[in-house]
Amino acid sequence: MHLADHYEAHFRALSPKWEQGFLEQRRQALQALLRDGLPSRKQEEWRFTDPSPIVNCAFNPVVPGPTRTATAQDAQAYVLMFVDGTPCVTQQSLPEGVILQAWRDSPEALPDSVRGCFDVAGDDGFMLMNTAFLAGGACLYVPPGCKLAAPIHLNYQFTSDASSRAYHLRNILVLGEGAEAEVVEHYHYPGQGTDMTADLCNVVTRVALAPAARLEHCQLTACGRVSALLSLQAEQQADSCYHVHALGAGTTLGRQAFRVRLCGAAAAVELDCLYHLNSDEHLECRMLVEHAVPNTRSLQLFRGMVGGRAHGVFNGRVRIQQGAQDTDARQDSAGLLLSEQARVDICPMLEIYADAVRCSHGATVGHLDEDAVFYMRSRLLSRSEAEALLRRAFALTVLERLPVASRALLHRIGWEVQHDH
Amino acid sequence: MNMLEIRGLEVSIGDTQILRGVDLSVSAGEIHVIMGPNGSGKSTLAKVLVGHPDCEVSSGEVDYAGRSLLEMDAEERALEGVFLAFQNPVEIPGVGNAYLLKAAVNAMRRHRGETELDAFDFLSMVREQLQQVGMSEDMLKRSVNAGFSGGEKKRNELLQLALLKPRLAILDELDSGLDIDGMKAVCTQISSMHTPDRAMLLVTHYPRMLEHLRVDHVHIMSGGRLVQSGGLELVGHLEQGGYETFSA
Numbered sequence: 257m258h259l260a261d262h263y264e265a266h267f268r269a270l271s272p273k274w275e276q277g278f279l280e281q282r283r284q285a286l287q288a289l290l291r292d293g294l295p296s297r298k299q300e301e302w303r304f305t306d307p308s309p310i311v312n313c314a315f316n317p318v319v320p321g322p323t324r325t326a327t328a329q330d331a332q333a334y335v336l337m338f339v340d341g342t343p344c345v346t347q348q349s350l351p352e353g354v355i356l357q358a359w360r361d362s363p364e365a366l367p368d369s370v371r372g373c374f375d376v377a378g379d380d381g382f383m384l385m386n387t388a389f390l391a392g393g394a395c396l397y398v399p400p401g402c403k404l405a406a407p408i409h410l411n412y413q414f415t416s417d418a419s420s421r422a423y424h425l426r427n428i429l430v431l432g433e434g435a436e437a438e439v440v441e442h443y444h445y446p447g448q449g450t451d452m453t454a455d456l457c458n459v460v461t462r463v464a465l466a467p468a469a470r471l472e473h474c475q476l477t478a479c480g481r482v483s484a485l486l487s488l489q490a491e492q493q494a495d496s497c498y499h500v501h502a503l504g505a506g507t508t509l510g511r512q513a514f515r516v517r518l519c520g521a522a523a524a525v526e527l528d529c530l531y532h533l534n535s536d537e538h539l540e541c542r543m544l545v546e547h548a549v550p551n552t553r554s555l556q557l558f559r560g561m562v563g564g565r566a567h568g569v570f571n572g573r574v575r576i577q578q579g580a581q582d583t584d585a586r587q588d589s590a591g592l593l594l595s596e597q598a599r600v601d602i603c604p605m606l607e608i609y610a611d612a613v614r615c616s617h618g619a620t621v622g623h624l625d626e627d628a629v630f631y632m633r634s635r636l637l638s639r640s641e642a643e644a645l646l647r648r649a650f651a652l653t654v655l656e657r658l659p660v661a662s663r664a665l666l667h668r669i670g671w672e673v674q675h676d677h
Numbered sequence: 678m679n680m681l682e683i684r685g686l687e688v689s690i691g692d693t694q695i696l697r698g699v700d701l702s703v704s705a706g707e708i709h710v711i712m713g714p715n716g717s718g719k720s721t722l723a724k725v726l727v728g729h730p731d732c733e734v735s736s737g738e739v740d741y742a743g744r745s746l747l748e749m750d751a752e753e754r755a756l757e758g759v760f761l762a763f764q765n766p767v768e769i770p771g772v773g774n775a776y777l778l779k780a781a782v783n784a785m786r787r788h789r790g791e792t793e794l795d796a797f798d799f800l801s802m803v804r805e806q807l808q809q810v811g812m813s814e815d816m817l818k819r820s821v822n823a824g825f826s827g828g829e830k831k832r833n834e835l836l837q838l839a840l841l842k843p844r845l846a847i848l849d850e851l852d853s854g855l856d857i858d859g860m861k862a863v864c865t866q867i868s869s870m871h872t873p874d875r876a877m878l879l880v881t882h883y884p885r886m887l888e889h890l891r892v893d894h895v896h897i898m899s900g901g902r903l904v905q906s907g908g909l910e911l912v913g914h915l916e917q918g919g920y921e922t923f924s925a
């Protein structure tokens with residue numbers, strides 16, 4: 257059967273089960289998808305990541321089950337858990353006005369500010385697919401002035417009895433004026449050794465920060481043998497601060513795209529990204545920061561550690577629009593090769609249409625410092641201990657910038673132990 | 678029996694031969710000094726003894742405490758008590774100085790069948806040595822040698838020497854770049870380690886340090902060979918006539 261027919265048939269089968277509120281948007285997305293198709297390597301955006309293994313696979317979009325209740329497992333965080341897409345809600349008392357709930361198709365069930373964030377920029381085929389087959393995700397709304405004392409844990413767990421499932425998830429994070437929050441968005445597939453060949457995890461996360469809002473946002477992906485497409489789009493108003501910490505380990509085929517628009521004066525964004533790839537994994541990290549108004553700040557910090565025959569890509573773009581004077585945009589990227597066949601490609605790209613700007617970028621790709629390894633061996637450490645210390649030192653640039661509460665959460669879920677960071 | 682016995686050692690770095698047949702015997706309890714012009718091969722000799730991967734041995738043998746040193750891995754040599762204070766200690770950003778020191782000390786203790794030190798015991802042990810070496814505790818919290826001044830790097834090497842108490846200490850210009858107090862600390866450390874079961878090989882350009890030590894032998898290295906050996910009187914000749922009189 258032709259792929260288009262496959263998706264059309266799915267749509268026909270699923271649509272009666274969907275609530276009305278969002279149906280028209282789904283239908284339009286499907287039409288656009290059938291018309292334009294999915295991306296191919298010929299497109300500039302996909303030059304470094306061949307999407308054909310995903311494109312040619314007839315995935316079965318997952319339909320989440322009805323919401324279940326679960327007992328709280330973490331008293332130090334507000335948790336929203338999903339098991340294979342099905343939300344598991346725990347009893348927890350959130351501060352007044354804070355909304356943390358699983359995606360609902362009926363817009364009336366969501367606050368206005370969140371509803372305004374449905375539309376995503378760009379009409380990449382995978383995003384269209386995400387819209388057409390949307391099957392869950394999380395909505396967070398933090399009202400003006402509210403400062404959350406504990407981190408939010410969006411905990412996506414996937415079990416292993418898979419066969420070509422596709423999860424199309426969407427998260428919406430909205431912070432009101434002066435609100436503050438830490439969010440840990442976490443995707444976990446079981447053990448990296450298990451063969452889950454043909455699952456697709458297709459996530460779109462939308463972030464909107466009102467003036468003076470502050471968000472610390474960790475994105476953890478431990479996806480193992482799946483294809484993972486993560487797309488994050490953020491819009492920031494004046495004086496808002498956004499700090500992303502994307503930590504990834506092991507994905508057969510992964511592509512993570514960040515797109516941040518700084519729309520208000522003195523808005524600042526820092527995008528930190530750390531990957532550790534092995535065997536034949538592939539991961540591309542794309543960042544695009546748009547400085548739309550004067551006096552905004554951005555930092556793109558990338559660290560990619562790549563072993564085996566794996567391939568890591570960093571594509572860091574900064575666009576400084578006309579009139580966006582006094583922009584401060586920095587890029588700092590490094591790749592660490594842990595084997596002879598490992599590859600890291602770093603492509604910085606600056607598009608500057610304003611004249612009074614400060615831009616800097618540094619990019620290095622290299623192997624472990626053999627002199628440092630030798631120094632430590634001469635100080636009684638084994639080669640493997642010395643190498644592990646150097647790997648950790650490399651990762652530290654990103655890890656030491658994690659906010660305290662999220663770091664503690666990562667520790668509780670055993671992230672560090674698991675991934676040798 | 679000699680602790681260290683070097684016979685006909687020839688070493689290349691890359692395509693260049695640096696050591697052209699070095700012979701040297703060092704017995705336990707002795708202090709040997711190697712002097713020689715810049716580029717003559719002193720550091721190369723020091724580095725080949727601790728197993729630096731850049732040093733390719735093309736011929737010769739080295740026995741250390743009855744074993745063939747050249748067949749041992751770098752970490753094994755270190756565990757067996759061979760220590761080099763590097764002329765240019767490498768900077769390792771992101772690896773904590775305290776962490777490395779503790780790992781080194783505990784590796785040594787494990788090797789000797791002693792119990793490992795916990796963080797608390799380690800700290801009290803280090804504090805004592807820090808004072809002797811003239812380092813502040815802040816230096817422990819920083820990354821290994823990263824951003825250290827020249828003298829601070831040397832003091833850090835001295836601290837490692839004091840903590841590890843090696844059987845064969847090779848000190849490659851440990852005195853260079855140190856201030857007067859630092860120099861004194863080096864002399865005090867060397868003297869305190871000058872025991873019948875240890876040996877030391879000092880590379881230096883400055884006779885000053887030697888005045889305070891009981892030196893047994895002085896060797897002059899030139900063009901990759903030890904061209905002359907004797908006692909402290911050689912240093913006197915040097916100060917008068919320079920290295921020209923000792924050309925290979």
Ligand SMILES: Nc1ncnc2c1ncn2[C@@H]1O[C@H](COP(=O)(O)OP(=O)(O)OP(=O)(O)O)[C@@H](O)[C@H]1O
Pocket residue numbers: 690691693695713714715716717718719720721722731764
């Ligand atoms: N990695 C290298 N590649 C090429 N040549 C090297 C390398 N390392 C050392 N050499 C050369 O080997 C020779 C000996 O160097 P070595 O460092 O042993 O000298 P040295 O006697 O310690 O000098 P100094 O008194 O200046 O410390 C020098 O000519 C140096 O340039």
Ligand SMILES: [Mg+2]
Pocket residue numbers: 719720721764849
């Ligand atoms: Mg030297």
